[in-house]
Amino acid sequence: MRAFVLYFVGFLIIYIYNGRICPFVSDLPAWQIGFIVFIPLAVGYMARTILFAQLVLKQKLTVQASFVGWIDFSIFIVAGLGMLAFNTIVYGFPFVESGLKVFMGTFTVGFFVAIDLALQHNRNVMQMSDSMKWTYSLPQVYYPITTKFFFFGTVTIVLFATLIIAVVTRDLFLLSSMPVRISQLHIMLTRKSIIIDIAFIMLVLLGFIVNLLYSYSLNLRMLFKAQTGILERVTEGDMDEFVPVMTSDEFGVIAGHTNTMITGLRDRIRMMEGLKVAGEMQQTFFPKKRVEYEGLDIAATSIFSDETGGDFFDFLEGLGDAQDETVVVLGDVTGHGIGAALLMATTRAYLRMQAEYEHSPAHLLSNTNALLARDCYGTGRFVTLFCLQLSGEQRQIKWASAGHDPALVFDANTQEFRELKAHGLPLGVLPDTKYEEVCCDSLRSGEVMLIGTDGIWEATDSEQNMFGKERLKAVIRKNYNQTSAGILHAVANAVKDFRGEEPQLDDITIVVLKAE
Structure with missing residues (x-):
């Protein structure tokens, strides 16, 4: 219906234009002028119906509006050429003074009608967006809105200037062709005619421009609605739909990037859900119950910096002929996240198997390292680990270290610290590594042992100062009279308070043994 109305309006405008602006055509009877304009436009409108079904509807949704615009514009071009040819052949009107002016008028009306019908078709397609098969990726061809406006503005100015020249030259031609002497009255009538013709052209162009701006604003409103509607759903957690990429301008680019964002969010959510499950599974690897060893109060915890971590601790109980030996292991896998968690699980399994x-x-470290080195070869990953064996009622201890920091032992009687040092490469570096075993020592009454990972002393504050081992020793010295759990929480809280608003960058694992 809109196409019919615009073609009819175009017919009226071209009819009036030919009767006023074209000096030769204006001498024809009104019905002949109407006949010359009506026939090519009527034939073009009927051809449009056929071309629309044969060409436009078979194209992709994103280019259909462009095809509509070019078809309508081509129809008006052909109609203008038909009028020009008819006037030249039948009436013998000159090409420049008559035919070219007729063609320019038809060209101008066709330009605005074609753009309006293209925008209207784009709206029709967007209204059926739910039932149409759209593309959701970035547009392959990009036409910026600024370029479109620049092109439209430039063409409009050129057309307006051309039509003004046509008006002036038409009236000057009429004056020059008068057989009598030009009087003041003729000049006044010519000036009046020029003003009326310019006003007519300006009103027509202004009407077309306002109509196109309104039409384009309707398209923009629909694009905004499609974009914001999907974004509102995303903010509510619904990511089942995408934004149709309906244009090849900035809105198409925004829609494409929005769809990329939605896809990334969906993948991120799936990954987070997977990490959550992995974290829950990893928590099952830690001891389920409080470890009991006669004469010792034992507490342990691991605080991950991500959903999953690479730190771990374990207690291998009931070992030895008398089943009175316990092995305490604390390890730190390089990095953190899923990769570290997998290597942590593998190391734990090897340790338990070898025990x-x-x-x-x-x-225990040598045998585990021989297996782990095969898995880690070429990956650049390794595991530092401290292994402590407790034996008998005297709480005798011996230990070995795979590149891990020594355990700290605080003597409440002397208020001094000693370190349980041992030499050895991290697990997974070289398969035939031998580890030093240090023996023998014991935990005496009142002594506190802390085994930890570097996430404790390498924690940093807002000024990038490290927590350090001296602060750790100060916390132990201040809280040694508490239970092992109390000491553990005091250390964890001290690190957290020191870090302040800074994020936790590494996993923190603490094992505390207190001799009663």
Whole structure:
């Protein structure tokens, strides 16, 4: 219906234009002028119906509006050429003074009608967006809105200037062709005619421009609605739909990037859900119950910096012939996240498997390293680990270290610290590494042992100062008279308070043993 109305309006405008602006055509009877304009436009409108079904509807949705515009514009071009040819052949009107002016008028009306019908078709397609198969990726061809406006403004100015020249030259031609002497009255009538013709052209162009701006604003409103509607759903957690990429300008680019964002969010949510499950599974690897060893108060915890971590601790109980030996292990896998968590689970499994056969610290590390080195070869990953064996009622200890920081032992009687040092490469570096085993020592009454990972002393504040081992020792010295759980929480809270608003960058694992 809109096409019919615009073609009819175009017919009226071209009819009036030809009767006033074109000096030769204006001498024809009104019905002949109407006949010359009506026939090519009527034939063009009927051809449009056929071309619309044969060409436009078979194209992709994103280019249909462009095809509509070019078809309508081509129809008006052909109609203008038909009028020009008819006037030249039948009436013998000159090409420049008559035919070219007729063609320019038809060209101008066709330009605005074609753009309006293209915008209207775009709206029709967007209204059926839910039932149409759109593309959701970035547009392959990009036409900025600024370029479109620049092109439209430039063409409009050129057309307006051309039509003004046509008006002036038409009236000057009429004056020059008068057989009598030009009087003041003729000049006044010519000036009046020029003003009326210019006003007519300005009103027509202004009407077309206002109509196009309104039409384009309707399209923009629909694009905004489609974009904001999907974004509102995303903010509510609904990411089942995408924004149709309906244009090849900035709105199409925004829609494409929005769809990329939605896809990324969906993948991120799936990954987070997977990490959550992995974190829950990893928590099952830690001891489920409080470890009991006669004469010792034991507490342990691990605080991950991500959903999953690479730190771990374990207690291998009931070992030895008398089943009175316990092995305490604390490890730190390089990095953190899923990769570190997988390597942590593998290391824990190897340790438990080897403890069934040989549980002395040095042999336990050597056998586990031989297996782990095969898995880590070429990956650049490794595991630092401290292994402590507790034996008998005297709480005798021996230990070995795979590149891990020594355990700290605080003597409440002397208020001094000693370190349980041992030499050895991290697990997974070289398969035939041998580990030093240090023996023998014991935990005496009142002594506190803390085994930890570097996430404690390497924690930083807002000024990038490290927590350090001296602060750790100060916390132990201040809280040694508490239970092992109390000491553990005091250390964790001290690190948290020191860090302040800074994020936790590494996992923190603490094992505290207090001799009663």
